[in-house]
Amino acid sequence: MDEPIQLDALGAGGPYRSRSRLPIRELGGLLIAELSLVPRLFVQRTMAALRRARTMPADERAAALTRAGRLFETGVVGDLGAEEYRHIVSRVSGMPITVVRSAASGIAHRAGEAYRTTRYARPEGAVDDWRDPLTRTGQAVWTRRGDVFAVHAAGNHPGVHTLWLEALAMGYRVAVRPSRREPFTPHRLITALRESGFGEDQVVLLPTDYSVADDVIKDADLAMVYGGEEVVNKYGDDVRVLPQGPGRSKILLTEDDWERHLGTIVESVSAFGGTACVNTTAVFVAGDPAPVAAAVAERLAAIPSLPPEDDAAVLPVQPVADARAVEKYLLDHVDGATPLLGGGGIVHDLGDGSGVLRPAVFLVDRPDAPQTGIELSFPCVWFAPWSPDDGVGPLRNTLVLTAMTRDDDLVDRLVDDPSIRNVYLGDAPTFWMPQWVPHDAYLGEFLMRTKGVIRA
Amino acid sequence: MSPRTDPILDCPIDQVPDGREFVEAAMRWHFSPETGSPFWLERAKTLGFDPRADVRSFEDLRRFPNVANELREVRVEDLIPRGYGPDAAVVGVYESGGTTGPPKRVVVLRDWLDRLLLRLEQDLEARGYPESGNWLSLGPTGPHIYGELVRRQAERRGGIRLAVDMDPRWVKRSIAEGRAEEAERYAEHLIDQSAHLLRTQDVRVMVTTPPLLTRLARRDALVSLVNEKVSVISWGGAHMDPDTHYLLRTEVFPGVKLYGMYGSTMILGGLPERVVPPEQDVIVFDSFSPYIAFEVVDPRTGESVRIGDRGQVVMHHVSKSFLLPNNLERDLATRVAAPPGQTGDSVADVGPLPTFEDEPVIEGVY
Structure with missing residues (x-):
């Protein structure tokens, strides 16, 4: 050009x-x-x-x-x-x-x-x-x-x-x-x-x-x-x-048969190159999160590094310097979390001045670990343990929460919580977003109001 | 030869003295015990060179350190060259805006003001300013040279200066303290006052800053009044980007002549924009040789940038009344070739570099 x-x-x-x-x-x-x-x-x-x-x-x-x-x-x-x-x-x-x-x-x-x-x-x-x-x-x-x-x-x-x-x-x-x-x-x-x-x-x-x-x-x-x-x-x-x-979309998994949700979790993390506010950035697992995290990491690791214009590309690409800055930010904030993927760096240099941001998966040891709030513009996800005693607290401040759970009392509390803006139950990815479902409430709620009119 | 008032320092306004001779004479004047100011005579002891021997040309001025910061504390009497004697004609003491710390102070003496005003008046004449009529100054007065120059210029044209006073320090302080709304209210307060003057008085020349002009343009009634009454708008004291200039000239004030002034308290004045076809929109400022000179330098190395490149502006003032070489201003500008006979550079498109974002943000998806 x-x-x-x-x-x-x-x-x-x-x-x-x-x-x-x-x-x-x-x-x-x-x-x-x-x-x-x-x-x-x-x-x-x-x-x-x-x-x-x-x-x-x-x-x-x-x-x-x-x-x-x-x-x-x-x-x-x-x-x-x-x-x-x-x-x-x-x-x-x-x-x-x-x-x-x-x-x-x-x-x-x-x-x-x-x-x-x-x-x-x-x-x-x-x-x-x-x-x-x-x-x-x-x-x-x-x-x-x-x-x-x-x-x-x-x-x-x-x-x-x-x-x-x-x-x-x-x-x-x-x-x-x-x-x-x-x-x-x-x-x-x-x-x-x-x-x-x-x-x-x-x-x-x-x-x-x-x-x-x-x-x-x-x-x-x-x-x-x-x-x-x-x-x-x-x-x-x-x-x-x-x-x-911030989106800080999350998944809560309290069911034992997590394998059947693996595809949904991986997709929620990596769809749109992980750049959207509806991408999952934290997964809370009742019980041991390590096996789930390892399985997700394995799937994400298999995604190839390709230039973005390639039809098979899945991951986002940035100028190398920008990608390195994101990488540095991530590594500066690991703070004791256990890396399962990307712990040694996430940039794949394509050699043309650009670099692929490869997925990262980390394990933290408690549900209120601050890392679960870190949202970066590539597939980057933090796995944390969760138990019913931890309650709704760690799940708050969330654009979309997918809850794979059968605990209806918990769902009541999630739906009631004003800081959780969408609650999806079961095997629904956090990025699911048809136009009749509000994104962060309907825009019309903000832009419009009712006015009384009578023609007497 | 006695250094007492070398005639070249008093040379007629319409002559441009030889630069080398002029600088040498100025150095003799400012650094001889009989004629120099107490400030410079004291300061000379720690310069590490003898200006009378070592500074022979405009280029040599770069040897001086930037002493502008010292003007915050010095007694104003100590700034007056002894050569003027005990009865130096002091027009006033003027202060910088106070953007970075306490204000810097300068003394303006009669002979310098006369020289500057004559130069400015020749310029007004050449630009077709109205022969008479009142001026409205919408900008700093008080300790600021801005308002004083407007008043004197109006006077010389047989007009009356009407004024709305702006305290730039209050605006800066409000913004620095995160109270943008207070600055906003204050600015509206200024426009309200100017509205009253524009409605009730015959204003032919309006002098103001680009931000206030942009703000005034928000009010349709004021735009109409200005278009109806005012024949020249002179702007200065802040940057005007070429797009704003274009819009003001073509859409907002199409029948009004628009002229920029560029200067600084530290050079004891300002200069009008070069006369170019108005549709050029990129405004060029020439200097006032040999008294006021600009240079455009690379802020990292201090070396001159190439013509056409951007850099930071260095200003020099060398006159009988005052010496302040090598003052690095905060402005960025494009270096433009100077007209024949001018020392230093001309400058264009003075202003900050555009910044799209405040600073790079990494966290978050947006």
Whole structure:
């Protein structure tokens, strides 16, 4: 490739190619694209334009979302064909190509279903329109809490860009600040949305310098921010912001016949290259976790080290220096845990400037060991012993908990615990995520509210 | 020959004295016991070289250590060269913003201010500033040279300076203490005050900082007022990135002339941007030879970077009234070839490097 791809900001007045651009390199260091960074003034003017804009009718929104999904998945968007786009995402983010392909299909599917998905969140007592006959005798109407929704997106997995499509379906104008790690997906998706009927003042892409990032949130009515613990700490008290914090998804295994769950455990750890918030990072075993951990380690060890664009690739790849940094972080935090896999290092250098992050399996000796909270963006899992006396405590602060157990009293407590956001029972992988099951509650619960209306 | 006021130090504004002769004369002035300031005469004892013998050219200025930090503690009287006698015409004492520690202090004497203002006025003329009308200064006044220069410039153009005072130290302190909301409220308070002045007064020239200009642009009513009344906006005191410049010029204030100023308290003033076609958007600042000079250096080695490369800005001030060579500023800039006759470099696109993330984060999947 001679000229780098230009990823323009997508403002309310059309694409904007700024003078300040961030180089985006593929894994080997080759410059592949330049991302236009917009200054504060651009952000505030764009957000003001979103606020001024009118919401499109719901039917047009749903139709445009469906069209955009198809275009995103199969079409040529901004000179980039679908397979070329997927290849670039794989080469830039290091995500296995098969994961990128299914994520792209998933985005298309979720775009088509975005309006339907919003229905799951609507209270049964509420109607959509004040003209509904029910309001003649008084009814709740489901209304937006604001008009403008901002997203600080993540770059770990393209699927991050499915959730905010629901905000568009609900009639919000949406501003997305992309991640530097992977700006291609939101750029393609927003371009496709615009080519499919959404006005330029309905959905925008605002890549910004770190110092301006907060302005995107400040000027929105409501916002969703992806990040780690620091994001939860920063925005946890702000009622306008929905933090999408650490996943720390877990599996609890209290059954003796664990062999039949082995495939589910391995998949939960390693699907999507282990980069998602719904990947399992800790497994708690009633009894001795060592045999389970050893079996999981054996399966994970067999996964080959391949460049991400290889159809058989399963593991994530990073520039070697970044991969080494992750490795160092891991090894610095082992802190007495017993390594079953990856204890001597996890980087397989591919020799082209990139390195595969190979799986790691560790054994800790108590359920409250702090390592069980470590979540890294590759298949890395901590096995811990657990007994009913340990209770729910070690299982808390979890996006998805798969409980392979027959103890219904325990399940009651898991479902009741507010810090465990999803409970899957039996042989369900932690990444199981159909659109009718909330991810971290339905987005509609945050974006909408009921309003009393009567036509007396 | 007696070092008493070498005529080259008082040379007319429209002449650029020979650099070598000028530096030699300045060294004689500042380091002779009869004429030098108590500060420099004392400091010379520990320099390890004799500026009068060893500093003969602009390049030799690099031999000096950066003494800017010492200006936090020194008595202001000790900064005035003895050669001015007991009745030196002191215009004022000005202080740095106080970004890094207690403020640094400088003394501005009449002859320097006259020289600078004449230079600036020639520039205003060349740029088509309004012949009359009032100026609104929305920025630091008080101990800061910024407000003083605006006041003097307005005066020279027969205008009145109206002012909204900003205390930059309070803003910095609020942010440093993690109270961004307080800084935010304060900034809004400044815009409120400027709104009142813009509504009630005839303002032809507005002088402010890029962050305040960006903030002002949030209010549609103020944007209309500025477009209606103001013919020139002069910005300085902070960086303006080329994209912001482009948006201000084309979308926000399309009928208003936009001029940047770049300087520092430590060089006792600032210089206006080079006249280029406005659509260039990358702003270049030339210096004021031989009194004020810029150099762009590699922050690790201190060596000059190549033309077109970015580096950190070193500023020099050498005049009869004051000497501060080799002051490393925090700004980064692109080195640009100087126009003929100018010592040192010209600088472009002054400002920090963009940072997309705060720092690399490893833990977590996002």
